[in-house]
Amino acid sequence: xxxxxAVDLRIDARWVIPVEPDVLxxxxxxxxxxxxxxxxxxxxxxxxxxxxxEQVTLSTHAVLPGLVNAHTHAAMTLLRxxxxxxPLQPWLEQHIWPREQRFLSPQxxxxxxxxxxxxxxxSGITCCAxxxxxxxxxxxxxxxxxxxxxxxxxxLDFPTPYAADCDGYLQAGLAARDAWKHERKxxxxxxxxxxxxVSDASxxxxxxxxxxxxxxxxxxxxxxxxxxxxxRASIGMTPLARLDRLGVTGPAFIAVHAVHLIDSDIDLLATxxxxxxxxxxxxxxxxxxxxPVTRLKxxxxxxxxxxxGAASNNRLDILSEARLASLIAKMATxxxxxxxxxxxxxxATLDGAAALGFDREIGSLAPGKQADAVAVDLGSFEQxxxxxxxxxxxxxxxxxxxxxxxxxxxxxxxxxxLVRLDTSExxxxxxxxxxxxx
Amino acid sequence: xxxxxAVDLRIDARWVIPVEPDVLxxxxxxxxxxxxxxxxxxxxxxxxxxxxxEQVTLSTHAVLPGLVNAHTHAAMTLLRxxxxxxPLQPWLEQHIWPREQRFLSPQxxxxxxxxxxxxxxxSGITCCAxxxxxxxxxxxxxxxxxxxxxxxxxxLDFPTPYAADCDGYLQAGLAARDAWKHERKxxxxxxxxxxxxVSDASxxxxxxxxxxxxxxxxxxxxxxxxxxxxxRASIGMTPLARLDRLGVTGPAFIAVHAVHLIDSDIDLLATxxxxxxxxxxxxxxxxxxxxPVTRLKxxxxxxxxxxxGAASNNRLDILSEARLASLIAKMATxxxxxxxxxxxxxxATLDGAAALGFDREIGSLAPGKQADAVAVDLGSFEQxxxxxxxxxxxxxxxxxxxxxxxxxxxxxxxxxxLVRLDTSExxxxxxxxxxxxx
Numbered sequence: 001x002x003x004x005x006a007v008d009l010r011i012d013a014r015w016v017i018p019v020e021p022d023v024l025x026x027x028x029x030x031x032x033x034x035x036x037x038x039x040x041x042x043x044x045x046x047x048x049x050x051x052x053x054e055q056v057t058l059s060t061h062a063v064l065p066g067l068v069n070a071h072t073h074a075a076m077t078l079l080r081x082x083x084x085x086x087p088l089q090p091w092l093e094q095h096i097w098p099r100e101q102r103f104l105s106p107q108x109x110x111x112x113x114x115x116x117x118x119x120x121x122x123s124g125i126t127c128c129a130x131x132x133x134x135x136x137x138x139x140x141x142x143x144x145x146x147x148x149x150x151x152x153x154x155x156l157d158f159p160t161p162y163a164a165d166c167d168g169y170l171q172a173g174l175a176a177r178d179a180w181k182h183e184r185k186x187x188x189x190x191x192x193x194x195x196x197x198v199s200d201a202s203x204x205x206x207x208x209x210x211x212x213x214x215x216x217x218x219x220x221x222x223x224x225x226x227x228x229x230x231x232r233a234s235i236g237m238t239p240l241a242r243l244d245r246l247g248v249t250g251p252a253f254i255a256v257h258a259v260h261l262i263d264s265d266i267d268l269l270a271t272x273x274x275x276x277x278x279x280x281x282x283x284x285x286x287x288x289x290x291x292p293v294t295r296l297k298x299x300x301x302x303x304x305x306x307x308x309g310a311a312s313n314n315r316l317d318i319l320s321e322a323r324l325a326s327l328i329a330k331m332a333t334x335x336x337x338x339x340x341x342x343x344x345x346x347x348a349t350l351d352g353a354a355a356l357g358f359d360r361e362i363g364s365l366a367p368g369k370q371a372d373a374v375a376v377d378l379g380s381f382e383q384x385x386x387x388x389x390x391x392x393x394x395x396x397x398x399x400x401x402x403x404x405x406x407x408x409x410x411x412x413x414x415x416x417x418l419v420r421l422d423t424s425e426x427x428x429x430x431x432x433x434x435x436x437x438x
Numbered sequence: 439x440x441x442x443x444a445v446d447l448r449i450d451a452r453w454v455i456p457v458e459p460d461v462l463x464x465x466x467x468x469x470x471x472x473x474x475x476x477x478x479x480x481x482x483x484x485x486x487x488x489x490x491x492e493q494v495t496l497s498t499h500a501v502l503p504g505l506v507n508a509h510t511h512a513a514m515t516l517l518r519x520x521x522x523x524x525p526l527q528p529w530l531e532q533h534i535w536p537r538e539q540r541f542l543s544p545q546x547x548x549x550x551x552x553x554x555x556x557x558x559x560x561s562g563i564t565c566c567a568x569x570x571x572x573x574x575x576x577x578x579x580x581x582x583x584x585x586x587x588x589x590x591x592x593x594l595d596f597p598t599p600y601a602a603d604c605d606g607y608l609q610a611g612l613a614a615r616d617a618w619k620h621e622r623k624x625x626x627x628x629x630x631x632x633x634x635x636v637s638d639a640s641x642x643x644x645x646x647x648x649x650x651x652x653x654x655x656x657x658x659x660x661x662x663x664x665x666x667x668x669x670r671a672s673i674g675m676t677p678l679a680r681l682d683r684l685g686v687t688g689p690a691f692i693a694v695h696a697v698h699l700i701d702s703d704i705d706l707l708a709t710x711x712x713x714x715x716x717x718x719x720x721x722x723x724x725x726x727x728x729x730p731v732t733r734l735k736x737x738x739x740x741x742x743x744x745x746x747g748a749a750s751n752n753r754l755d756i757l758s759e760a761r762l763a764s765l766i767a768k769m770a771t772x773x774x775x776x777x778x779x780x781x782x783x784x785x786a787t788l789d790g791a792a793a794l795g796f797d798r799e800i801g802s803l804a805p806g807k808q809a810d811a812v813a814v815d816l817g818s819f820e821q822x823x824x825x826x827x828x829x830x831x832x833x834x835x836x837x838x839x840x841x842x843x844x845x846x847x848x849x850x851x852x853x854x855x856l857v858r859l860d861t862s863e864x865x866x867x868x869x870x871x872x873x874x875x876x
Contacts, residue, residue, distance in 0.1 A: 080822070084829040085764075085778035119820045284765035285833070287774040314833040315820075326523075327722035327762075328769075336725040340523035381864035382557045382753075384518070385872030391522040395723070395752040400838035426819035434823030 007033040008409060010052035012043045013063040013375065015389045019349050020364035022342050024389060030063055032371040035408040039367055056411075060379025061403060062389050064345070065364050066126025066148075066372035067318040068352025070277040071218075071256045071306025073132045074141075075112030077119065078433045080310040088224060088286045096311060099437060104161040106137035111429050113138040116316055117145035118421050121412050123317045124374040124402040129254070129277075129306070129356050131191040131218060133162035136176035139186055146412045146420055148372065150356045152191025152218055153177060155206060157199050166202040170209060177213075185408070187357070189254070194220040195239035196227055203246045210252070216357055218254035218277075219243075224288050228260040240265045249274055254355055256306060257282075258296070259289040266292070270299040275355040278347070280324040281315075282308035290332050293325065294339060304355035305347050317399050322348040326394060341394040371409040376401045445471040446847060448490035450481045451501040451813065453827045457787045458802035460780050462827060468501055470809040473847035477805055494849075498817025499841060500827050502783070503802050504564025504586075504810035505756040506790025508715040509656075509694045509744025511570045512579075513550030515557065516871045518748040526662060526724045534749060541875060542599040544575035549867050551576040554754055555583035556859050559850050561755045562812040562840040567692070567715075567744070567794050569629040569656060571600035574614035577624060584850045584858055586810065588794045590629025590656055591615060593644060595637050604640040608647060615651075623846070625795065627692065632658040633677035634665055641684045648690070654795055656692035656715075657681075662726050666698040678703045687712055692793055694744060695720075696734070697727040704730070708737040713793040716785070718762040719753075720746035728770050731763065732777060742793035743785050755837050760786040764832060779832040809847040815839045 009032040016028035018040065029046045031039040041049065076096075083095035109132060120128055130138055131152035142149045153173025155166055163169040170190075177188040190206050192198040198206075198219075210217050222228050222239055231239045241264065243249055249272040256277040258269070269276060278291050296303050305325060307316045322344040329339035353363025362372045376397050378386050383401065386392045405413035412419050447470040454466035456478065467484045469477040479487065514534075521533035547570060558566055568576055569590035580587045591611025593604055601607040608628075615626040628644050630636040636644075636657075648655050660666050660677055669677045679702065681687060687710040694715040696707070707714060716729050734741050743763060745754045760782040767777035791801025800810045814835050816824050821839065824830045843851035850857050 078823060080825075081829050081833055082823075082825050084826065084833055085768075085775050087774040091774070115819060115822075122820065281765065284769045285774065287768040287772050287776070289772070290769060314830075315836075324762075324765075327719065328766075330523075330725040331722045331728060331766075334725050334727070336525040336529070336723065337523050338725070379865065381553060381861055381868055382560065384553075384865055384868030385516060385520075385875070387518075387520050387872065387876065388522065391519045392752075395519055395522055398753075398836055398838060400836060423819050427817065427822055430819055430822035434825065437823070438825065 004047070004049055004051040007031050007038060007050050007052050009054045009056070010046055010050060011056045011058065011063055011373065011375070013058045013061050015062045016040055016365060017062055017064040017345070017390060018365040019065050019346055020366065022346070030365060030373060032409045035371055037365060037367050037369050037371050040365060056404065058375050058404070061375040061377050062393060063373055063375050064393070065349040066362065066374050066405065066407065067124045067348050068304065068356065068363065069120060069125045069128040069307050069316060069318050070304035070352045070355050071279055071308060072116065072128050072130055072316060073309030074116035074128065074130045074138060075109040075132045076309035076311045077116040077316070078108060078112040078430070078437060081314045082311060082437070084314070088288065091286065100160065103437060104133055106134045108433070109134040109137040110141045111433060113141035114144060115426055115430055116310065117142055117147045118418055118426050119316045121145060121147055121405055121418060122402060123319065123399040124376065124405060125316065125318050126372040126374065126405060126407045127353065127356070127358065127362060129189070129218060133160060135173055136179060139176060139180045142186065143183065144420070146407055146410060148185045148362070148407060150187050150189050150358070152189050155190065155192040155202060156197055157202055158197070166205060170205065174209070189216040189218045192217070192219050195231065195243060200246060203243065203248060207247045216252040216254055217248055218256060221255040221258050222260045222265070223257035223283070225260045238262060238265050240268055244268055244272070251275070252357065257288065257291065259283055259291045261292060266295060266299060269296065269301050274301065276301055276303045277306040277355060278303050278325060279306040279308040280321055280328055282312045284328070286312055290328055294329050294333050302351050302354050303347055304352040318348050319397065319399050323394055341391040344394050345390060371406055373406045374402060375404040377403045442485070442487055442489040445469050445476060445488050445490050447492045447494070448484055448488060449494045449496065449501055449811065449813070450484070451496045451499050453500045454478055454803060455500050455502040455783070455828060456803040457503050457784055458804065460784070468803060468809070468811060470844070470847045473809055475803060475805050475807050475809050478803060494842065496813050496841070499813040499815050500831060501811055501813050502831070503787040504800065504812050504843065504845065505562045505786050506742065506794065506801065507558060507563045507566040507745050507754060507756050508742035508790045508793050509717055509746060510554065510566050510568055510754060511747030512554035512566065512568045512576060513547040513570045514747035514749045515554040516546060516550040516868070516875060519752045520749060520875070522752070526726065529724065537875060538598065542571055544572045547572035547575040548579045549871060551579035552582060553864055553868055554748065555580055555585045556856055556864050557754045559583060559585055559843055559856060560840060561757065561837040562814065562843060563754065563756050564810040564812065564843060564845045565791065565794070565796065565800060567627070567656060571598060573611055574617060577614060577618045580624065581621065582858070584845055584848060586623045586800070586845055588625050588627050588796070589614070590627050593628065593630040593640060594635055595640055596635070604643060608643065612647070627654040627656045630655070630657050633669065633681060638684060641681065641686060645685045654690040654692055655686055656694060659693040659696050660698045660703070661695035661721070663698045676700060676703050678706055682706055682710065689713070690795065695726065695729065697721055697729045699730060704733060704737060707734065707739050712739065714739055714741045715744040715793060716741050716763055717744040717746040718759055718766055720750045722766070724750055728766055732767050732771050740789050740792050741785060742790040756786050757835065757837050761832055779829040782832055783828060809844055811844045812840060813842040815841045
């Protein structure tokens with residue numbers, strides 16, 4: 001008989017939900033060694049095969065892959081709720097942009113990103129895609145927090161305190177990438193703001209860099225009807241068609257929002273295997289509309305979920321985005337069976353990982369993958385009865401039920417508490433910025 | 439100089455939000471005596487005017503009126519999530535009704551209602567309108583929990599384990615009312631299930647009883663397009679027009695859902711000063727549609743919020759309903775300024791109280807009213823920065839931030855914990871029923 005293998009960690013769970021395949025594993029354990037999943041086995045069989053240095057018993061919990069927030073502007077946490085109930089253009093022009101012009105700095109970005117990362121961790125998010133200024137400062141904050149991230153390197157054609165023009169943005173962004181590219185939790189994307197704020201010449205440069213450096217491109221696409229209609233009126237094609245002509249589209253093109261699409265846009269997203277990030281709460285709150293998620297998925301297009309920034313949502317909470325995505329898909333299609341719980345959960349995990357190009361490493365629980373996992377306690381009376389744990393996760397649980405979070409095997413949330421970061425220091429930091437920004 | 443008056447309780451809050459008037463009172467205290475609010479005053483001025491036997495200091499909290507859940511089927515908590523992602527008719531016919539026929543009993547109703555009441559209390563709900571079978575058993579559970587309730591006395595034209603026919607339902611319901619009508623936390627309503635399940639002859643009897651006994655009438659109205667269209671096809675008028683001809687409408691008529699309304703329905707609701715209860719999550723989840731809330735409100739119709747039962751929602755959580763109501767109103771009107779935070783909060787409190795006929799006693803914080811109040815902690819780092827506490831309540835806070843709940847001056851939730859009920863006993867009760875129903 002073989003001696004049990006020594007491993008770092010076993011997590012004994014009431015249920016393990018690997019996401020891929022779409023099964024529910026009752027009374028299973030996740031076995032982790034050197035940051036990776038080495039096995040998933042019935043808890044009763046673990047003792048004979050593994051001897052773990054650490055054992056965590058979660059008798060009323062579901063353990064699932066870490067949630068992926070495929071679109072946020074993390075540092076905007078400092079602007080959380082600063083001008084709620086305001087339409088997109090005045091919201092940007094009168095409230096957000098003026099404050100950014102005045103207050104934007106590496107310190108702003110670092111502190112806002114640290115707050116966001118802490119909030120995401122406590123919400124069960126183990127990986128995010130960020131898009132904001134001073135990505136070097138953001139990456140530093142992500143490093144402190146322990147969260148995984150695809151860091152967007154912003155590009156605009158107008159000046160901000162971060163850079164003056166397209167070349168300036170690219171230079172600063174690529175310098176940030178050079179400084180951090182060997183850290184294995186980070187990857188980088190080029191993140192031009194939107195088709196309407198970036199010229200053809202700039203897009204062409206972006207495409208060159210993206211190809212040379214093998215970087216994905218993420219941008220806000222057709223978030224409002226106005227954006228779509230102006231483009232068609234002025235250049236006779238949709239913003240997406242324009243990007244396609246410029247060579248932007250492809251499997252590493254991440255289209256965020258994609259609310260207002262015409263049929264040919266959907267054809268294009270499908271034939272080019274583009275990635276879409278659906279941000280339901282933000283799209284509702286800014287009255288942008290509802291993205292045609294079920295139509296996109298029916299065409300085989302991968303659709304991830306994003307919270308957007310805390311200034312337009314105002315929670316960085318992918319569990320609630322998944323629920324909302326399911327609810328509004330049912331409404332939009334008049335079909336109560338649309339976007340069921342298991343599909344929404346997959347969007348919040350594996351499809352998110354795929355959108356960011358991380359699905360070989362994370363997004364599902366499988367031997368060989370990174371040990372990025374989340375435990376959600378389904379045992380409180382508000383979560384009972386529990387006839388279907390996957391459905392319960394989506395339609396009942398809130399982020400307050402997230403008890404534990406591991407990234408690459410490191411426990412970053414333990415019984416609801418942040419391990420690396422101090423919540424009172426975070427609150428003090430937020431209050432400090434509130435006093436400045438008010 | 440007058441000596442300070444002796445009172446039962448002072449609650450010193452970072453903010454008091456009375457809802458009516460629509461103001462924010464920073465550093466204020468709520469003064470409570472013999473179950474009623476006697477004053478709201480700046481905290482700095484309290485010592486010279488009041489000497490309280492109990493003092494609760496909430497330095498990072500907003501204190502607001504207790505939330506009102508204007509429509510639920512409390513006992514259906516036992517069926518939480520039993521057939522998610524299923525359309526309304528098969529959901530009722532294949533999943534809900536067969537189980538009700540088999541398992542419905544006073545014990546089922548008592549236990550399910552107790553679980554629901556506990557969940558509502560922890561969600562900051564101090565008053566609900568219930569509509570289910572065995573209202574006597576439900577009222578007993580509400581009595582144990584301490585929550586306030588408008589108890590619906592159900593009427594159907596088909597038999598259930600509770601009653602055989604219209605007369606049987608009415609008899610049983612009115613007996614329950616007679617048994618409990620002197621308990622000041624309870625009021626009763628006649629609750630015919632829906633126009634399509636109750637005949638004209640039964641509606642006529644219901645109207646007679648409602649007038650004689652001064653009882654409101656609550657019913658599910660025009661929840662689905664199908665209901666509206668079948669009625670127009672078969673009797674040439676909408677269900678609401680039919681009820682109006684039968685004498686049902688008026689200020690004490692509570693129309694639940696009201697999703698599919700034609701213009702003349704809206705005219706009728708306005709001219710008859712009817713009450714509407716909007717159940718956004720349930721309407722989305724069952725793919726029923728989106729009620730025209732902003733149009734109703736523009737006509738001066740009072741619109742409250744309901745969670746519906748936990749089988750179709752699946753959380754009894756009016757704070758999240760208020761957020762969802764605001765989000766989908768913005769979407770439906772393509773106006774990000776639609777249903778702003780303060781309006782949604784009023785729907786969740788005072789408008790709910792008004793819909794149930796309770797607004798002289800509860801729904802806002804004002805001297806003379808019952809001390810039904812809720813404290814929400816806005817101090818954790820996830821709630822910061824906080825530029826506008828009302829907006830933060832709606833767009834950021836979750837029910838997990840509800841720290842304390844008072845009803846008629848009695849503290850029923852203290853620092854997040856239920857005072858009268860034991861959470862592990864509640865969980866055990868839910869598990870017991872899960873085993874039976876599975």
